Amino acid sequence: MSDLKDYEMTTPTDTTIKVTKKFDAPKEMIWKIWTDPELIPQWWGPRKYKTVIDKYDLRVGGEWRFLQTDEEGNEFAFHGVFKEIDEPKKVVQTFVFEPMPDKELTDTLTIEEVDGKTTITTISQFANKEDRDGMIASGMESGQKEGFERTEELIKKLKSGV
Amino acid sequence: MNVFYALGEPTRLNIVELLAVEGKLTATQIANKFSVSAAAISQHLKVLKEARLVKMEKNAQQRIYQIDAQTIEEVENSLKKLRELWDDRFEAIDKIIQAQKTK
Numbered sequence: 001m002s003d004l005k006d007y008e009m010t011t012p013t014d015t016t017i018k019v020t021k022k023f024d025a026p027k028e029m030i031w032k033i034w035t036d037p038e039l040i041p042q043w044w045g046p047r048k049y050k051t052v053i054d055k056y057d058l059r060v061g062g063e064w065r066f067l068q069t070d071e072e073g074n075e076f077a078f079h080g081v082f083k084e085i086d087e088p089k090k091v092v093q094t095f096v097f098e099p100m101p102d103k104e105l106t107d108t109l110t111i112e113e114v115d116g117k118t119t120i121t122t123i124s125q126f127a128n129k130e131d132r133d134g135m136i137a138s139g140m141e142s143g144q145k146e147g148f149e150r151t152e153e154l155i156k157k158l159k160s161g162v
Numbered sequence: 163m164n165v166f167y168a169l170g171e172p173t174r175l176n177i178v179e180l181l182a183v184e185g186k187l188t189a190t191q192i193a194n195k196f197s198v199s200a201a202a203i204s205q206h207l208k209v210l211k212e213a214r215l216v217k218m219e220k221n222a223q224q225r226i227y228q229i230d231a232q233t234i235e236e237v238e239n240s241l242k243k244l245r246e247l248w249d250d251r252f253e254a255i256d257k258i259i260q261a262q263k264t265k
Binding site: 009021023025033039046130133 | 166167170244245247248250251252254255256257258259262263
């Protein structure tokens, strides 16, 4: 069963981050977990954070918006638009961390089932290499003043798989 | 200066790997290991220093370079954090799957 616990995170091009994971579940269940606003808050954020769905209009052109609160009570928001929906196989949406509205990225999620096991692939497409690298690097402590926003950006990028 | 940008250039990556093996080298010693010009190496070292990937100390007329271990550790930590966040996510999803299956 160890292959089900492992996932792979790679940077296949200069401007992408890719994560793949296999689950012991049918694709309809994975689709539901990923797109049901009742279930999303249960897994979307890091364990210690609270996620609230402000808006979730799952249709092409529909908007989504999530609010997240950290342990100190700081709140920050993310939003985007659904570009493509092909239930239960694919969803493409934009992703914006509101304090940095010019750093929009596009997330593509594909879902494939083989023999009752479902593999998801999420690809986060950034506008440029600097944005992509900034995402990864934002987990670093730096002496700079951007402060906690860096960690949040990292977290948000994680979500970019949604 | 973003470390990933600095490491994204092959010669710079090679310089960092060289210093990882050799410890401390002068700018001249580094340049001698590469076929590009000393001026190009000098420019690369400047970028690496700005990204805090290498440290430089002067000894008379020599510039001696070494890796900045703290920055390397920070790079490793950031990737680790990214991975840990996905760990959290997938662990939570697995729990939901179990809960959904017992419905």
